[in-house]
Amino acid sequence: MGVFRYLTQFFRKYKWYYFFGIFWLLVVNVVQMMVPRLLGNITDSLAQGMLDARGLLMYALMILGIGLIMGFGRALWRIFITGSARRLEYYLRTKLFAHLQKMSPNYFNRMKTGDLMAHATNDINAVRMAFGGGIIMATDAIVLTLLAGGLMVAQVGWQLTLIAIIPLPILAVSASSFGRIIHSRFKNVQAAFSTMTESVQENLEGARVVKAFVQEDEEIKRFEEAAQKHVDTNVHLVKVWGMLEPLVQVLATASVILIVMFGGRAVINGSISIGDFVAFNSYLVMLIWPMMAIGWVINVLQRGRASMDRLNAILDEQPDIYDGDNAKDVDVQGNIEIKDLSFEYEDGHKALKNINLNIKKGKTVAIIGRTGSGKTTLVNLLLRLANPPRGTIYVDGVDINDIKLKNLRESIGYVPQDNFLFSTDISNNIAFALEKTNTIEVEEAAKFAHIYDNIIEFPEKFDTMVGERGVTLSGGQKQRISIARAIIKDPEILILDDSLSAVDTQTEEEILKQLEDIMNNKTSIIISHRVSTVKDADEIVVMDQGEIVERGNHDELVKQGGLYANLNHKQQLEEKLGSA
Structure with missing residues (x-):
């Protein structure tokens, strides 16, 4: 199956968004090809003294009209393509989160939290870039190359055009080689980012232990090592990217030099008009842009592919615990x-x-x-x-x-040993299993768990925020809120x-006494x-x-x-x- 197999459903739903986005992108590309020809005509008319004020105004209005169409078209393709890329980001992130919710507890014993966070942030962002800016730039690179190349042939003939595109095959071979290296090195970058994220997350959760054992300096050193590795892997990637971009620019510049040399001679010899030469150079500038963009496109697409590979590894994981074929209510x-x-x-x-x-x-x-x-x-x-x-x-x-x-x-109403509380208020923690918070039920559950008196002593009462993992509460208070959370379910x-x-x-005796009536049934x-x-x-x-x-x-x-x-x-x- 393909590397983007988990995105099939998304593209089925939003294929027309991409279709209309690419359509308007093509419209913009086609329309802007008229500008060099108009500039060429203006140049020839001026050189021949055939352009009056009325003609100049007509050309100006035509260029203005082209600009308006291009502006309108660019707004639409941004809405359709960039907007769809953002929807893709949402789709993939929620799909990943939903998948993690299905995984068995043992899976989270094997996977690091920081690594999963890196997948949910950096990797998904890289995929979004590939299907947003990557598609736009790739379409531009292909279409502009074909259109500009075709019009160059029509303008000055295939000989001069062939001279201009001599660097392109070299660029294609180089880009292919660099793309494979970028793919591999970007995977290392993401892995290093995961390690660094895990270091931060673990240290913040264990901040009290770190301070109690006076290990701040050691933890700073450990983080510096993780951060340095992240820098080193990025530099390792940048070295490739740093060589690819100048190579593209050198080859693009070589095209300009060749055209100035041979095109200028053709103008002097009278083989082509100065207007044709201006139009040809304008088309060449348009051709140079996609040539220069190829490096960026390859970089973005390979990053997206590498990130999707990493996401696939998670989405391919199957939960150990699931409903069997014979499972029933x-x-x-x-x-x-x-x-x-x-x-x-x-x-x-x-x-x-x-x-x-x-x-x-x-x-x-x-x-x-x-x-x-x-x-x-x-x-x-x-x-x-x-x-x-x-x-x-x-x-x-x-x-x-x-x-x-x-x-x-x-x-089952379950009160675990670790008494995990969420970073919300007390009321929502107690009513966690309910579809809608019911104040009366929450208060009754709190009374059964012998925590009600403590809660109403807080300034915000049941609206008191408990902090991350219930850090603002004592151990006993967290335990009793956990008991209330189990009781409110009214489990069998x-x-x-x-x-x-x-x-x-x-x-303890008071709590157990309060629970007697519930536990009897x-x-x-x-x-x-x-x-x-x-x-x-x-x-x-x-x-x-x-x-x-x-x-x-x-x-x-x-x-x-x-x-x-x-x-x-x-x-x-x-x-x-x-x-x-």
Whole structure:
């Protein structure tokens, strides 16, 4: 398939825009070819003393009319071609963004944010330039060359025209060679830009860590290295571009010299009139312009092609997680059954081993265990952020792989560990899953999450901007807003993944008490490393190294004297020491 295969749909829709744009571009090119002939006629008439004031006025009006047509035509081709190029930029950027939305979480573990940002900015801009200015200049170069060359032959004959275009074959061969080099080097430029962008993005996100560890100088040095590489790759490209443009100019100048020499002699010999020579030189100037533009055209088109290659690499990627042919919508009630579930990641790490769970609607199951015991992996499989083996996880008796992703995820209220908040106000963060923000629902959800009192203390209340990733809020406030965001969905399944770790035990108890009424009617899964969070669950599952090692309620597990009892004892001691 062609390098621009993902643009086929766009060109089907906007082909007539390009057609009319090129049509008016051709009209302008044809009309402007009349000017040299008029100048030639004026020159001959003046030389022969045959031009009076009336004739001069007529020629002036004709040139003015040509200028008006050219101005009108140029306005139209800019609207059609340049406007379409901007639409192409929008189309490609939204297509790329929509494609990234479909990709699985694992894809973003492999790809750098800075690299993706470079694709969405520089690469798309390069493609726009190729299908805007590139098409305009390429059309000009081809049409003006043919028209000017043809009129030159008609004006003074093929011999003098042939002399004028001697440099063109040299230019064509040189341009082809330079084009391949430009294509390769521009890819390196874009890769260097991606690295530099990633360095900036990562440093700004980790600004507090950088300052806390006094690594400002080291980070400046790292950025300088990335920036220098970007400069070096650009200079490497400019060296080629810097040689191509002077070469074009030298060959164009050579044409002028040849015409002055041979054309001047023809005028002296009387083979052609001085008017013909003026017209011929005007056509030659028009021919020199596309000759000089060839270098720019090749540069822009090759940059566009190189950038489209890079974009294709992303658009060709297929998501790991998608709706299968048998996927269907299910009226999710919240009954979850896990049978002999084992799971390992691509690197061979075995995260889960022989997990068996049966969670009935309205029941609360807590999962507790050390870091790395597989708790979050289990949740990711329930959300299908990773694909579980077929026949291992069922929701209401239906294999989770046969439930449509949108249907499944809309039925689950999920509070993740990282509590990501968007750079908007508190109200919109809570109402993130709603089509339209409902003030009453937002406030009720905030009360259930025990964050309402904190919010109304802010000067802007629910309109308070939280900053990038919720930077203006404390960890506990971010967690409770995340809980409110999950509650407002009114999901059939509620999953809290270590989402109370940043609040004190008293606040934790108050939040859980507030959530009791909601959790009584929903299937709830609470993941934590704190016993105080899970002790009131209907069933507590203790995991270690990817396996369920203990299960039961709080009292039963304490009596068993195993891992849970040991963890409970340690945390009780910590609380006593903390209150002493």
